[in-house]
Amino acid sequence: MSLINVTNLTFAYDGSYENIFENVSFQLDTNWKLGFTGRNGRGKTTFMNLLLGKYEYRGSISASVEFSYFPYHVADPSVLAMDAVEAMHPDYEYWRVAREMDKLGLSDEVLYRPYGTLSNGEQTKLQLAVLFSKENNFLLIDEPTNHLDIQGRELVSRYLSSKRGFILVSHDRAFLDGCVDHILSINKSDIQVCKGDFSTWWENKARQDAFEQAENEKLKREISRLEETAREKAAWSNAAERSKFGVDPIKVDKPKNYRSYQGAQAAKSMARAKAIEKRQNAAIQEKSRLLKNIERSDDLKIFQTPFHTKRLVELKGVTIDYGDGAVCENISFSIRMGDRIALQGANGSGKSSIIKLICGQEIPYTGEVWRGNGLKISYVNQDTSGLRGKLSDFARESGIDESLFLAMLAKLDVPKAQMEKDMSALSAGQKKKVLLARSICEPMHLHIWDEPMNYIDVISRMQIEAVLREYQPTILFVEHDKAFCENVATKIVRL
Numbered sequence: 001m002s003l004i005n006v007t008n009l010t011f012a013y014d015g016s017y018e019n020i021f022e023n024v025s026f027q028l029d030t031n032w033k034l035g036f037t038g039r040n041g042r043g044k045t046t047f048m049n050l051l052l053g054k055y056e057y058r059g060s061i062s063a064s065v066e067f068s069y070f071p072y073h074v075a076d077p078s079v080l081a082m083d084a085v086e087a088m089h090p091d092y093e094y095w096r097v098a099r100e101m102d103k104l105g106l107s108d109e110v111l112y113r114p115y116g117t118l119s120n121g122e123q124t125k126l127q128l129a130v131l132f133s134k135e136n137n138f139l140l141i142d143e144p145t146n147h148l149d150i151q152g153r154e155l156v157s158r159y160l161s162s163k164r165g166f167i168l169v170s171h172d173r174a175f176l177d178g179c180v181d182h183i184l185s186i187n188k189s190d191i192q193v194c195k196g197d198f199s200t201w202w203e204n205k206a207r208q209d210a211f212e213q214a215e216n217e218k219l220k221r222e223i224s225r226l227e228e229t230a231r232e233k234a235a236w237s238n239a240a241e242r243s244k245f246g247v248d249p250i251k252v253d254k255p256k257n258y259r260s261y262q263g264a265q266a267a268k269s270m271a272r273a274k275a276i277e278k279r280q281n282a283a284i285q286e287k288s289r290l291l292k293n294i295e296r297s298d299d300l301k302i303f304q305t306p307f308h309t310k311r312l313v314e315l316k317g318v319t320i321d322y323g324d325g326a327v328c329e330n331i332s333f334s335i336r337m338g339d340r341i342a343l344q345g346a347n348g349s350g351k352s353s354i355i356k357l358i359c360g361q362e363i364p365y366t367g368e369v370w371r372g373n374g375l376k377i378s379y380v381n382q383d384t385s386g387l388r389g390k391l392s393d394f395a396r397e398s399g400i401d402e403s404l405f406l407a408m409l410a411k412l413d414v415p416k417a418q419m420e421k422d423m424s425a426l427s428a429g430q431k432k433k434v435l436l437a438r439s440i441c442e443p444m445h446l447h448i449w450d451e452p453m454n455y456i457d458v459i460s461r462m463q464i465e466a467v468l469r470e471y472q473p474t475i476l477f478v479e480h481d482k483a484f485c486e487n488v489a490t491k492i493v494r495l
């Protein structure tokens, strides 16, 4: 066992006014299987880059292990996978890599193929195998689940649970639960480390939030009660002041002592007023300590135009073949108004091809594709890498209402300051939120989303699940997050 000590860490990107980290300190054990959670743009990837020594920072980070980062960027995907392995780990030992590959269900045949021809799932598994073959090495695994199908996720989750000594960023609840024993969370106002899996952390957070909300209500009531008492006291002393000149039994009974009596009364009410003020201030101060970590998760809206017929799309006996064997065969299903269809299938089973076909792109197919007359589709692509430029230009080019679009982004926890930035400087999840926010603002007849939850933080996943359940738009989606599918789909189409 050894420790990673982070002490008084402060960091901001060049040219940015806001610190991503400000004087934070915590300790991590290199024996942990550490899940790393926090909303998009909080600094998870940045923190890993700081561990790797990529940027300068204030404070100190000490550790006696070496760090490796996943995903490794293979500069030239046309090289053989074996050469990519060597680039990743120059003194790799073949037997170690082979042993890890075997555990991940990857045959060594893949090593002799050009790296770029490996499916996303195969690339992920190969990289993990190489990184875990290193010794005295602590792995920084940044979102390995994107593009992995459900079986792939289950397998990688099981694999990771047999390992230790890593930090894993993932927004997939079931995946995290399968393989971590501690959680590092970047909250709204602090950073915490706790023992347990994701669900344990989540339950604790929900409990803490509920407790603070109840406390907050109690203190609010107390503060207004104290205000009321202070007001009443003030009204009484005013009334007493006025009554000096009317019939006053005290004045009649004790004319000589009246002045000193009046003085004592004034001192008493002053002391009482002071005590009330003190209690009020204490309550206000206590209240200000609460609710700091309550995350924003406002209700979203989705705009959709009803179609003129119940049936929107129908596929009958569709086979897609790019020239070297069918990608998928004899697929039949229909999309009817109000359906929320999860299109499922292993990596490479043709989900994106089916989606493109429905969207009207040119795909070589046989069979029948029927699309309702004038059907308008709002499509969310898997890929966000093309996003650059200003959000306002993006809204204008997309023909959507800019203020509505920005309001939806704000509800998805994208800070106002980020909206001024060029889109290329947004975090991975923030970019994906740009595409989703545009789509929910587009009043089309059908929404088609290809892996919409990749990179999206858990709370926003829940926001999106909620809006889909509430507004019941017609939607076809491909998504490997098990919890999301269970919460949203009304129908499953398996390829």
Ligand SMILES: Nc1ncnc2c1ncn2[C@@H]1O[C@H](COP(=O)(O)OP(=O)(O)OP(=O)(O)O)[C@@H](O)[C@H]1O
Pocket: 013, 016, 020, 038, 039, 040, 041, 042, 043, 044, 045, 046, 047, 418, 425, 426, 427, 428, 429, 430, 455, 457
């Ligand atoms: N190169 C950069 N220049 C300026 N700002 C950046 C840069 N990279 C990231 N940021 C900003 O730093 C913050 C943290 O980004 P980071 O990518 O570390 O977040 P993250 O927690 O990994 O988010 P996600 O869950 O979306 O991957 C974000 O506000 C982002 O806009």
Ligand SMILES: [Mg+2]
Pocket: 044, 045, 046, 142, 427, 428, 429
């Ligand atoms: Mg990130």
